[in-house]
Amino acid sequence: MITLRPRRVAAIWGFITKYLNAVASPGFDFVPLLLGAVLLWDFFARVMQGVTMAFFEDVWSRNFLNVFATPITTGEYVSGLVLSSVFTSTIGLAVMVVMAAAAFGLSFVGYGVAIVPALLILFLFGIALGTWPALGWGALLAVSAIVLASWVFARVFRHAIRTGLVARYSAETVS
Amino acid sequence: MAHSPDSARRLEGASGGRPPILLVENLRKSYGAIAAVDGISFQVAPGEIVGLLGPNGAGKTTTINMILGVLSPTSGAIRIDGLDLARRRCEALQRTNFAAVYAPPPGNLTVSQNLRVFGLMYGVRDVGGRVEALLAEFDLVPFRDTKTGVLSSGEQTRVSLAKAMLNRPRLLLLDEPTASLDPSVARDLRARIRGIAAHEAEGVLWTSHNMREVEEVCDRVLFLSRGRVLLEGDPRTLPREHGRATLEDLFIAVAREPLALEHA
Numbered sequence: 001m002i003t004l005r006p007r008r009v010a011a012i013w014g015f016i017t018k019y020l021n022a023v024a025s026p027g028f029d030f031v032p033l034l035l036g037a038v039l040l041w042d043f044f045a046r047v048m049q050g051v052t053m054a055f056f057e058d059v060w061s062r063n064f065l066n067v068f069a070t071p072i073t074t075g076e077y078v079s080g081l082v083l084s085s086v087f088t089s090t091i092g093l094a095v096m097v098v099m100a101a102a103a104f105g106l107s108f109v110g111y112g113v114a115i116v117p118a119l120l121i122l123f124l125f126g127i128a129l130g131t132w133p134a135l136g137w138g139a140l141l142a143v144s145a146i147v148l149a150s151w152v153f154a155r156v157f158r159h160a161i162r163t164g165l166v167a168r169y170s171a172e173t174v175s
Numbered sequence: 176m177a178h179s180p181d182s183a184r185r186l187e188g189a190s191g192g193r194p195p196i197l198l199v200e201n202l203r204k205s206y207g208a209i210a211a212v213d214g215i216s217f218q219v220a221p222g223e224i225v226g227l228l229g230p231n232g233a234g235k236t237t238t239i240n241m242i243l244g245v246l247s248p249t250s251g252a253i254r255i256d257g258l259d260l261a262r263r264r265c266e267a268l269q270r271t272n273f274a275a276v277y278a279p280p281p282g283n284l285t286v287s288q289n290l291r292v293f294g295l296m297y298g299v300r301d302v303g304g305r306v307e308a309l310l311a312e313f314d315l316v317p318f319r320d321t322k323t324g325v326l327s328s329g330e331q332t333r334v335s336l337a338k339a340m341l342n343r344p345r346l347l348l349l350d351e352p353t354a355s356l357d358p359s360v361a362r363d364l365r366a367r368i369r370g371i372a373a374h375e376a377e378g379v380l381w382t383s384h385n386m387r388e389v390e391e392v393c394d395r396v397l398f399l400s401r402g403r404v405l406l407e408g409d410p411r412t413l414p415r416e417h418g419r420a421t422l423e424d425l426f427i428a429v430a431r432e433p434l435a436l437e438h439a
Contacts, residue, residue: 061281069243070296071265167240
């Protein structure tokens with residue numbers, strides 16, 4: 001399942017770029033421009049969705065009571081969400097890159113070393129798409145965003161604990 | 176929260192000289208002007224099974240949620256194995272576990288995956304070995320690779336109970352644990368939990384609406400009504416002390432005429 005959507009995205013946009021290459025004026029290659037952009041955008045969206053989907057899995061399975069009654073801390077829980085997102089999105093990116101390279105001739109090597117900070121910035125929730133000079137600011141903004149998100153999460157968690165939302169969000173009250 | 180010497184002596188006396196596994200003092204939870212739990216105090220000694228009884232809305236689940244650390248009290252203190260839950264939450268919760276019919280493990284994981292995940296969350300050593308032992312103990316071996324969500328409610332209850340035993344808790348909270356079990360399995364389960372409580376000196380806090388079960392299992396019961404402890408005592412003698420024939424009659428009296436019993 002982790003690789004299904006990346007394969008589908010790579011296939012659909014791969015064929016679209018091939019079609020555009022066929023109908024457009026010769027000399028312009030859509031593969032690195034369009035297919036590369038779509039794959040990077042999908043990777044960016046996948047990182048964000050990875051965190052939220054892992055969180056919503058616990059919401060949908062009504063698992064909060066079980067999770068927050070364990071000795072796990074808020075920091076460990078949030079770290080788990082981020083790590084699972086990094087894991088799944090990295091696999092997704094790898095599958096897309098391999099498939100796009102094998103089937104449509106897209107090579108990330110063609111972007112040069114700039115792809116490394118670009119991917120890193122996308123990893124940090126796509127705060128900035130830039131080259132090396134922008135990495136410092138991008139990383140700073142991204143880290144600030146992560147710290148702010150963690151602070152907001154901790155506040156929401158404490159509010160839920162104080163008002164009983166975690167306790168009340170169980171099958172006892174929902175069903 | 177510090178305890179006075181008198182308080183400490185009284186508590187030790189009540190638990191046969193052993194420090195209590197669970198100590199609840201003046202616990203209160205209010206939502207605006209409404210007090211869901213109104214200054215209750217009780218304790219659970221090692222090896223003791225205490226029944227928390229009361230009509231719907233009496234404050235039983237609110238109390239359990241506060242002991243589980245998922246609901247912060249308005250005031251009061253909770254100590255688990257001597258650890259203040261408010262200050263040493265992680266250490267206190269490592270000694271606690273629970274099973275509730277309204278909190279089944281995630282249905283999209285298999286039985287063994289669920290036990291493994293929660294074993295890791297509780298920091299269980301040799302989690303693989305512990306999971307295998309619990310699968311065998313709760314007759315779950317045939318369902319090892321079955322998704323928990325497709326099991327019958329009785330089988331899911333057994334998974335919840337296996338999860339509750341993962342970390343060999345000093346304090347076990349059971350919220351209507353036999354609600355969806357057939358009488359035969361429920362009897363086996365009661366015997367098993369009594370055995371575990373006696374051999375491993377676990378304290379158990381048990382809520383149930385099955386009064387025969389409570390008489391059979393619990394060493395002591397607390398009747399809650401409107402967030403307060405109304406009555407406390409041995410479930411086998413308490414009804415006669417209050418002029419009722421059975422524990423069920425007493426329960427109905429608590430539900431319908433709490434003020435009469437409070438002033439008796």
